[in-house]
Amino acid sequence: MFGAMTTTIRLQREAFDTAAEVAAMTLGRTNIGAVVTFTGLCRADENGAPIAALTLEHYAGMAEAEIARHVDEAERRWPLLGVTVVHRYGRIEPGDVIVLVATASSHRDAAFAAASFLMDYLKTRAPFWKQVETAAGTEWVDAKRADDVAAERWSAPPAQRKAAK
């Protein structure tokens, strides 16, 4: 395909250092010209109401497999040299990192596109569910239609994708 790609996919309860993940991906490699990172953080509000924390439930086994399937798909679509996905589960407080997606390529276009593609699919296809803690108790977060729309744009044929821009 496009040369050696390094893939890291990890699900964990613990907090992690996003800069260290990117450094590990690029260490000693001189063919990477672009790294795009997306970091998702826990906000202190949901639908305008303050929250104390959120708890992420996941389907262990399927979550890793589903992310890996989308990383494989990203590698088929773009000339990637590295992909790192780290997703936390369990209780996460406002300001803490939930997810990191980092993509590496020779040039920026592929890295930007692949990171966006992976995040859109993580939102709608990776088996995670967020529950928020508010003053009134706990509540499951509803899936957003906008996330489905964002993911659907990647399944349109290339001609339509171009026209949609």
Next chain:
Amino acid sequence: MKLLYFAWVRERVGKAEEQVDPPPGVATVAELMEWLAMRDERHAYAFENAKIIRAAIDRHHVRADAAIAGAGEIAFFPPMTGG
């Protein structure tokens, strides 16, 4: 077969997993949800709006018309909200 439940589907059913042995007439994911809903009040509540519930067979997403024959593990859950 082994069933797994997640998020509010799990809370409504009242357990994270169970073993079931549906009759031969229950052939698809949609039919399995209908059959589960008839088991007791908790399952009826969990599957009252079956159209919005997603399913996976052996850790792959499937549609409601997917056949369940040969499935080892079937999971039911709400639309996903990760990322």
